[in-house]
Amino acid sequence: MKKVFIIFKHEFKEITKGKMFLIMTFLGPLLFGAITILPSYLAMKSFKTESNxxxxxxxxxxxxxxxxxxxxxxxxxxxxxxxxxxxxxxxxxxxxxxxxxxxxxxxxxxxxxxxxxxxxxxxxxxxxxxxxxxxxxxxxxxxxxxxxxKDSKWLSDSLEIKSMKLTDSGDVDDSDYESVLFISMAMSILIMMTVIIYGISTGRSVLSEKTNKTIEILLSSVKPFQILLGKVLGSGAAGLLQFTVWISMAVAVLKLVIPVMKIDIPDSILVPSNLVIIVIYFILGFFFYLFIYAAIGANVENEQNLGQVQIPMQLLIMAPIMMSSALISNPNGIISKVFSYLPFTSPTVMNTRVLIDSPGILMVIVSMLILLASLVIVLFGSAKIFRVGILTKGQKVNLVQLLKYLVEK
Amino acid sequence: MIELKRVNKSYENVEAVQNISFKVQSGEIFGILGPNGAGKSTTIKMIMDIIKPDNGEIFFNGAKLKESDNEHIGYLPEERGIYKKSTVTDFISYFGMLKGKTMHQIELEIEKWLAYFDIQEWRYRKTEELSKGMSQKIQFITAIIHDPDIIILDEPFSGLDPISADKLRDAIVLLKSKGKTIIFSTHVMEQAEKICSHIMIINKGKSIISGSVADIKNSFGDRMISLEFDGDGSFIESLDMVDSVIKYPRYLEVELKDGDRADEFLKEIVNRISIKKYERIVPSLHKIFVSSIGEEK
Known part of the structure; x- marks a missing residue:
């Protein structure tokens, strides 16, 4: 365990000491805001007529x-x-x-x-x-x-239909659910971004041990599993730190923005139980993907190869966002339910459902257990693929080959 | 100290190591010699527990090799890497800590070895600024930073300029004088000749000769003759009593079929070339290596 900790510390330091980490940590949310809020702001602005x-x-x-x-x-x-x-x-x-x-x-x-x-x-x-x-x-x-x-006014009166949320306990919540949608979407995108950024970073870090030719020195002191664990945990800790900073900044911004923009965020959504569920899903899902990326990194020959092999992974991570309208409009539909149980999609889908819908504690527990079990399977599967791949040279690996390594003795 | 018993390793259709057995005693400098692709690195990686043998056993101090033993072994792989963005100290310290040493112990060793190689001023510089020769010195220091009992060096002299190679050879001799056991692989026989007390010659995964350098040389007997001459010596190779000839620009090393025919050989050549020097010698490792590999083929 001591050696895992040394690798963990080294990995964490390597990621966080760079200027890029600082820039991304503090400017990342601005960038995120720029690509999500700015276009809609500009569109809204351009919808106003020019004076004179x-x-x-x-x-x-x-x-x-x-x-x-x-x-x-x-x-x-x-x-x-x-x-x-x-x-x-x-x-x-x-x-x-x-x-x-x-x-x-x-x-x-x-x-x-x-x-x-x-x-x-x-x-x-x-x-x-x-x-x-x-x-x-x-x-x-x-x-x-x-x-x-008076009659003309009466004639022009029209009917307005207002959406209300009926909770499982029968309570009626008349809050503004557009803001909830916005928060859950922002959260999903943030999770997706963190997973992709740190997934690729972990894969690259493992790959660099091969391209730097330092892997043999490492292997003369530690087992492949310890390298995998140390690298994933180190990289993961850096990711969690950055994510925490981003969330803190988002909360601070929301606190400033909510009173100014008079956004009505329902009290029922940001309750501790929801936040705990979201955090657990994020951590489990984050490490689930990081182990897969590490195994991929151990089996590719260069950055280009890494880029190609991780594309299917990226699509899986992005699937819930791409299908967000179907998921939001029908959170209890079949797509939504299937995605809630799949470990590849449950971390993002469930955090949206927890906020806008009441999926029920049983569903949350079952989905979480599936994710946890998948994490354990991925951990040991990755260790196996990692061990084979880390010493393999001069071979271009594809996903099929990775699966082959998994079933080999 | 280290013993391999009937160790085998295959990769798909290639038998990289076949039934290799040898023993390295404490304080020896043991050379694993062989051409490229002979199985030297595979043998070393199995001792380092980087790859597992298909069968056979490896012992360390009389007991089966276990994970914690790697803290007593230093390893310089053939493919040497470095973290380009790390400083020299950070790079060495990281691997020293992975070998179970404290920062304080590592600091002292770094100080000592940087001074030995006269590169103290590079201590806090990034490794990407180092020359190739300097990088190799840093990689060597990294391999021995935890003051191991056994040091395994895979092709340590490859790519080194003559001055750096001499400095490294001196370092190996210094480590031996401190009682360290050194195993190294090479295909450069001159280096092995100068420093090895024991060797194993390996070819196509098989051990051909193994033992002390003196014993191996003696086993080749008194069949070698060093000959310096003027004139056309091309006929020598075809003489009946000659087994083989190694040609150098200014002299020949002649291996006779039988040491007793040395006088007969001298009579044959004395009137056909002008002899400058005629000396009966023990064979060089190079000769032993070439003969052994040749017989294998």
């Missing part, structure tokens, strides 16, 4: 024009009245107007009218015009029917 933009309109009815112009000015948009269709389209082509619309005299009978723009996709402008015209037509209709403003 104008839209060309061909209309005979001055009442409509005045009403629409007045309403649009509250959105910092203005209407430019044109005499002909060509004049309107010309303004669009010369980018003097965001769009052009022709309002016919018989607008009350029309079901649709055309809006022209240079992109055809800047719906934010056509939406504003549409809203204004609808309001105008609605007002005319109310007036024609002779309804009072």
């Amino acid at each position: 933009s104008s839209i060309a309109v061909l209309v005979n009815d001055t009442n409509i024009f005045n009403y629409a112009n007045e309403m649009l000015q509250t959105k910092e948009l203005s209407l430019v009245r044109v005499e002909t269709e060509d004049e309107g389209k010309d303004l669009v082509i010369k980018e003097k107007a965001k769009g052009y619309i022709s309002i016919p005299d018989n607008i009350m009978e029309k079901k649709s009218i055309n809006y022209f723009s240079s992109t055809g996709t800047d719906f934010q402008y056509s939406n504003e015009v549409e809203k204004v015209l609808r309001d105008y037509i609605y007002g005319i209709k109310i007036k024609t029917l002779g309804l009072s403003s």
Whole structure:
């Protein structure tokens, strides 16, 4: 055990002493935020209209024009009245107007009218015009029917359906579950990222002993199993440290963001029991994959070979994220249930289910036991493959061959 | 101290080591000699417990080799590696600790050996900055940092320049003087000749000759003649009493079929070439090696 600890310490130090580790630990969440939040923020921002933009309109009815112009000015948009269709389209082509619309005299009978723009996709402008015209037509209709403003308000009232969560105990939770979805997705992506980053790092570390030709010196002092254990635990500890920092930063950011953005996170989801379950799944799943990656690292010849052989592994890790919409929309469906029991997917699927659904304690225990048993099997299987691979030279290994080593004596 | 009894190892269709037995006593310098691919490294890796023999037994101090014995054995593999991003001290210390030594013990040994090789100023430098010769010295220090009783060196002289090779040979002699047992493999006979007390010649996985260098040389008898001459000596090889000839630029080593025919040989050549030197000699290890491997073929 002492030798395992020496290798563990060496591995942990090797990973954490580099500048890259510090950069990834503290800038990783920013990067993560940049690739997940920034695109949606930019998309949202681009959905707003630019102030002082104008839209060309061909209309005979001055009442409509005045009403629409007045309403649009509250959105910092203005209407430019044109005499002909060509004049309107010309303004669009010369980018003097965001769009052009022709309002016919018989607008009350029309079901649709055309809006022209240079992109055809800047719906934010056509939406504003549409809203204004609808309001105008609605007002005319109310007036024609002779309804009072009270009646018109009553007429425009619509029904809203609100989603509520009914827990197993029968309690009703009316919290905002969009934020829960966001948290569970972010958690899954974080777990996936940590597993992939540290999986590849472990595989590479084992491979480097072969390419550096230091493996024989190591083997003259320690058994292959001790090397495997020391390397995986060392690399795993570095991964857990980084993950803890990331989670702490995420919690700190959420604490700052929640009051500002008025996000309603249900009290029932971030309870200690859920967090304990998530942590256990993460640790078991993390080491489950790390042992597989270490065995792969021992059996490949170079980085390129490592990259190829680990692709199926990466796809398995990413499968729950790729199928997230099916899992979230139907957390009790067959796909979700199967993924909850498979050791390759249960760490990410179960943490989502624990947060958005109540899978039941029995299911959690069974799934956890399967994952634990799989971890033990993977540990001994990896040790076997590791022992054969670590001394093998000049052979390009594929997954089929790895499985062959497993069944060999 | 180390004994192998009828050890065998096969890889798929190749019998790498066949029925090898030998014994290395405490304080000996034992050379495992053989051409490339003879099975030297496989034999060494089995002693180091890196690979398991298919059958046969290996003993350390009279008892079957066990895991903890590796703390008493130092090993320099043929394929020597280094962690390029580590400092010299970190690299050596890591492997020293894996051999069960404390940091304090390791520090003292590092100090001593860096001074011996005159490379103290490299102590805290990264190993990637070292020259090839210096890296090899660091790898040698790493192999012996835990002050082992037995030191196993696989092709220690390969790739070394003459000065570094001399320095390493001196280090081996120094270790022997301290009572260490040294086993090393090589295919460079001149090095083995200079330092080995005992040898085993191995070819195609089989042990051909094994024993003390003096005994082996004596067993080859007085059939060797060293001859320096002027003139065309090409006829010598075809003489009836000559078994084989090793040609060097300025002289020949002639092996006679029978030592008693030395005078007859001299009479045959004396009138055909101008002899500068005629000496009856014991065979060199190189000669023994070449003869043994030749007979095997």
